[in-house]
Amino acid sequence: MMPHSTDRFRFIDVSRILGIALMYYGHTIESLMKTGNETAAMHYKFIYSFHMPLFFILSGYLASTALDSKGWSLFLRKQALSRLLPYALFTGLLLLPTLIFPSQSVGLDLTTVDGYTKGLLATFVGGFPMFNIPTWFLICIFVVELLHYGCRRFLLTRISTVSLCLSIYVVGSVSAWYATWLNPLNMLGPNGLILPYFMLLEALTGYAFYLFGLILKDLGFFRHFETTVRQFGLMFVCLFLVVYLYDLNQGMFTLPTYDAVVMAGSSHGNPILFPITAILGSIAVMIAGRLLSGSQVLQFLGANTLVIFALNGAFYHFTNDPLARWIHPYLAADGILVFVYGVLVSGLSLGLTIPVFIVCNRWIPQLIGRPGTEGPILPRLVDKAP
């Protein structure tokens, strides 16, 4: 049930669920932003300045540099079953309601067969989940893990890890700006050809953050902040710096209507400010994760993040936009009201996922990222959980 439930890494699970709560909040607020609410736009920019890099850093924190003796094909099978299978499941799941309810699927006209053809091809051949946008991360982390599998034989020393982290970040940033032909959002346009993008462009930047997580663990960074006072101190310093810095990142986004970091579209803005805010924000969340690591509720939720993460698409595509349009006339661009609305809606959405992941855990654990688990319907799909 809890893949990383040892004391040492309990805070990672809690940090993950905190990151996911931020993602739910960000997507709720995004819909409000699209109605023209400027305060929501600032909240969105703040959250997006660090919440997705956090997930890459957390994954890297748990990564290994030891060489895998089991070979490439077994590794590929395990990763495909624990990342691509849930991707296919949750994308397919959210495709069904589009047959009845209108979905806010960007770039798809779901009143035509062509729209569905494009959506299915983009999802399964292009590697960009048109029916469940938030799950792009699953594809991206899959590619990042493959990159890591290939590169880890070179990560023999701390210097080599830091060098690779910096180099790949530079390559990722330059590519995000210039190699726009690699951007999966090209598929969304009316003339967009479907090509196997598979988030390769963003996987470069994602891998840089992943390696940063590995470096954090290697340095034993959090050992220096064991006392509660130090932890609170570091968290507030990081948060203060993020608040101070996030809006300085302007004018270099590749999506002109989103003045914010959107990793799904490889739009990072300033290549120096982006990693600084991303790292500071991520450290703040990880410290919060350490402070709250004793919470049973957060541990329970944190052990089921994949399902909670993937189910966000249901709210992102179906309920957030209509709800935001409905509330917009009653909600002034007041920071507190926007915050309360965001917290209420995202909290309720998150709560609604609980019965779903309980059922999934009980009946089909193999399909939700635990292929090594024996279940009542399906046998284990690999010998041991990856």
Place this chain on the structure above:
Amino acid sequence: MVGIAVIGVGGLIHYNLNTYRNQNEPRIYTLMPTKELVLTIEGNPEYTFDTALLTFHSVGRLLKLSPSYFSGRYDDWESRSDRSDQSTTVDYVRPVPETLSSLGTIRDTDTVTLRLQRRDKTRIAELRHQGPYASIPESILRLKQFIASRDHDIHGFYEEVYLIFEAMEQDPLKFETLLRFEVRPTSKIAGE
């Protein structure tokens, strides 16, 4: 498994070939709502285009806006096509993020009026025109025939989105311009 793969690859090739073949064909679709920076300039569009380009560049630097395409929006096609009119009023438009709440200290000039506005969801008919501006009327005729054939009517603005233009490319044959009409279904008009 092999069957699914064959269907997938076949569907992919068919879709991409179709999309490639039809990239210069007109289409009707809906633009999502967005916030826009609008420059209203009166004069001969031959010259106001350059004024708009320079103004967007300067304003973009001052407001730290990310790079974007821009367009010229007219009340209708007739006001665009009459090149003898030296005092055509054009709205030059570029999208801006929602976080941009004001123009700060930027003020109107004698010839340029600036404002921020929200464009609602808009149904448009669009055609990609490749070549010099002089041959736009032929493309417009094609677009109008397409609109009529799809039971839609022109209802609103005419817009040109400049994708490749003189500041980027010297050869007019390589210019790329999206031509757009705001449209609505004929049935909607009949119902009113």
